[in-house]
Amino acid sequence: QVQLVESGGDSVQSGGSLRLFCAASGYTDSRYCMGWFRQAPGKEREGVASIADYGGTNYAESVKGRFTISQDKSKNTVSLQMNNLKPDDTAMYYCAFRLRRVGSPCPLLNDVYPYWGQGTQVTVSS
DSSP: OOOOOOEOOEEEEEEEEEEEEEESSSSSOOOOEEEEEEETTTOOEEEEEETTTTOOOOOGGGGTEEEEEEEETTTEEEEEEOOOOOOOGOOOEEEEEEEEEOOOOOOOGEEEEEEOOEEEEEEEEE
16 A cells, blocks of 8 residues: 655745655555645645656646656655745645556646545745
8 A cells, every 4th residue: 555645835935945745655666656736725636746757757837947846766755846936836735646657657637646645735925
């Protein structure tokens, strides 16, 4: 059973930075996708960024140039560096995991990820 634990959420001022972490355990397959998703109050959960085992990344248009996803395979962790944060980035951020299909990138569709963490709150004030 895959387990995901997020950390790093906080309250910051607009223009500030945060780094989120996701610690993963319980998987053995070398081919996987890990993604960051977020859900703001009253809104649907949306994909933010994803990273594949081989390092390929995918970003939502709204965060391109501001957020960077990375992984440390030695520690089984995935990070999301968030710069130039805006009030619209305020949300609960979730880490998600799925096995990657051969030849396919990692999607930003939340309904194809079967494993989820509990989330970490990011609040950006203006």
